[in-house]
Amino acid sequence: MDRDGTISPDKFGYIKDPAGYHLYPESPKALKMLQDMGFLIFIVTNQSGIARGYLNLTQLAAVHQKMLDLLADGGVRPDGLYFSPYHKEGIVEPFNVHHEDRKPGIGMFRRARREHPFITEHSFMIGDRFTDIGFARNAGMKSILLLSGNGQEEFDKMLSDCAGPRPDFICENILCAAEMIQRYYP
DSSP states (O other), rough: OOTTTTTTTSSSSOOOGGGGGOOOHHHHHHHHHHTTTOOOEEEEEEOOOHHHTTTTHHHHHHHOOOOOOOHTTTTTTEEEEEEEOOOOSSTTTTTSSOOTTTTTTTTTHHHHHSSSOOGGGEEEESSSSSSHHHHHHTTTTTEESSSSTTHHHHHHHHHHHHSSSOOEEEEESSSHHHHHHHHOOO
């Protein structure tokens, strides 16, 4: 699943101070439900702020540690955390390139699959952007577009001008997605 807009708000721009990072209140419960169902939990996140010079790898690591601590407080331990620091319009080398890790590319998916073999056809990508839906399609997974974060805007674009890939499912937030998966994929 995605990070910003999916398990945590995406309204503060590039977060470089862990004190500014928090989860949506429903995120720990949702991820715990999925983990209890036997799903592996991977967080895959584009972090172009590295390439753009808005934060550095040390700052991102501190934010990610805060995220992991908050999830652990809710009884959740993700099986993997992957990020893409790349953006072709960035200014920080060596991250200012096009790279397959940047969603909708599937470099992060490939790393997760090497480290934790799982059945792609029984997997979901949950996110709030078309890049997340494209990532799911490119990797052969089912996709869930959340209306949290930037999801409502992406959904409106999809309705108004048929832009972007079509998700398999649309849910209000991460908890609704977990409940839908629990109900239909026990």
